[in-house]
Amino acid sequence: MTGGGYWRAGVVQSVPPTGTTDLGPGYLDPALLPVRLLAQAYAQALDEFGPAALTYGENRGPAPLREAIAARVGTGPEHVLVTAGTSQGLHLVAGLFGRPDDVVLAEPLSYDYGLRILTDRRLRIEVIESDMDGPVPGALTAAVRRVRRAGRRVGFAYLIPTHRNPTGVTVPDERRRALVTEAADVGVPIVEDDAYAGLRYDGPPEPPSLHALAGRRGVVRLGTFAKTLAPGLRLGWLEADPRLVDRCAATGWADSGGGFNHLAALAVAGLLSGGDYDRHVAWLREELRARRDALVDALGVVPPYGGFFVWLPAPAGDGQALRERAAAARVSVADGRRFGAAGAGAVRVAFSFQPPPVLSAAGHRLAAARAASARLDATTTSD
Numbered sequence: 001m002t003g004g005g006y007w008r009a010g011v012v013q014s015v016p017p018t019g020t021t022d023l024g025p026g027y028l029d030p031a032l033l034p035v036r037l038l039a040q041a042y043a044q045a046l047d048e049f050g051p052a053a054l055t056y057g058e059n060r061g062p063a064p065l066r067e068a069i070a071a072r073v074g075t076g077p078e079h080v081l082v083t084a085g086t087s088q089g090l091h092l093v094a095g096l097f098g099r100p101d102d103v104v105l106a107e108p109l110s111y112d113y114g115l116r117i118l119t120d121r122r123l124r125i126e127v128i129e130s131d132m133d134g135p136v137p138g139a140l141t142a143a144v145r146r147v148r149r150a151g152r153r154v155g156f157a158y159l160i161p162t163h164r165n166p167t168g169v170t171v172p173d174e175r176r177r178a179l180v181t182e183a184a185d186v187g188v189p190i191v192e193d194d195a196y197a198g199l200r201y202d203g204p205p206e207p208p209s210l211h212a213l214a215g216r217r218g219v220v221r222l223g224t225f226a227k228t229l230a231p232g233l234r235l236g237w238l239e240a241d242p243r244l245v246d247r248c249a250a251t252g253w254a255d256s257g258g259g260f261n262h263l264a265a266l267a268v269a270g271l272l273s274g275g276d277y278d279r280h281v282a283w284l285r286e287e288l289r290a291r292r293d294a295l296v297d298a299l300g301v302v303p304p305y306g307g308f309f310v311w312l313p314a315p316a317g318d319g320q321a322l323r324e325r326a327a328a329a330r331v332s333v334a335d336g337r338r339f340g341a342a343g344a345g346a347v348r349v350a351f352s353f354q355p356p357p358v359l360s361a362a363g364h365r366l367a368a369a370r371a372a373s374a375r376l377d378a379t380t381t382s383d
């Protein structure tokens, strides 16, 4: 269902190329966007709150949403600020924690647009030594020392510990504890981008957030409804120390315009408290699990436990050759370099944007393209 023809340039941010199966976009398939559920939720919010739904909202976001989020994460509403999504939350805290020219420490493969938000703020990105499980113990401390020795300031660490975009990896429990301890010891705040939290399809349970492990101090956790409901809501939240929530709520934008996306916030509050949100996410997880399985079965790779992505190394580390062969097979994938120099030898494949039969067919074509690249490499190497 693509909005009766309205899924087009000028209305939506991007339109997939025709004649190609697009496994690039890291967002939900149009068929997974809950149009009717949200129509009812907006109608209910307007009925219930009347004009109060249409005026400037409380600076921190309306209490019904903050209370519902706080109850879910086991804290009080004073720890929660409603945002216009993770991107806006990141922009906001980057301005509070960072000054121009400060360094932000990030994983070597990280969310490209998140990094853009930071460089837009004139922050400089440096990487923390990591392996496939995430930052290696001691590496955060070493990176902070390196930066400070060079006479620069570390503003904060930007980490995506759960089903990370682009690799799909979740940082295990003990590494999380090490990160939180190291950051506290060197006095560097962590901004935890948890956009994919809750989107786990199997495997061990999702580990606790860095924010929870840190006793809710020194870590700001960014959450969003973009991945579980709809990105067009532009709605999310941040969890932080109440003093930081107060600082956010005392900024000019809040005093001037009130809380972000007030009507959307009230609509989503109704979904959270009435159980519709949980039912929807349970359904969505099954849909995404089927999409993941269709893709990984066709590719013959190990499935990620959750999120939207499969990280696919290219034969001989030649991501460009793989992308070209994939394009010739009418499959488009994301260039691994978008996510950091370390991504040159791989591509990111999203299973969120296409239905299972399309993923299966495109996955087989991509697997064949990859096998052909590997054969070519074997011939070249033996020459």
Ligand SMILES: Cc1ncc(COP(=O)(O)O)c(C=O)c1O
Pocket (backbone or CB within 6 Å): 026, 084, 085, 086, 087, 088, 111, 114, 160, 165, 193, 195, 223, 224, 225, 226, 231, 235, 236
């Ligand atoms: C890691 C990560 N953070 C943030 C976002 C964007 O979130 P939002 O739509 O809430 O701004 C995305 C979307 O791709 C993402 O992958």
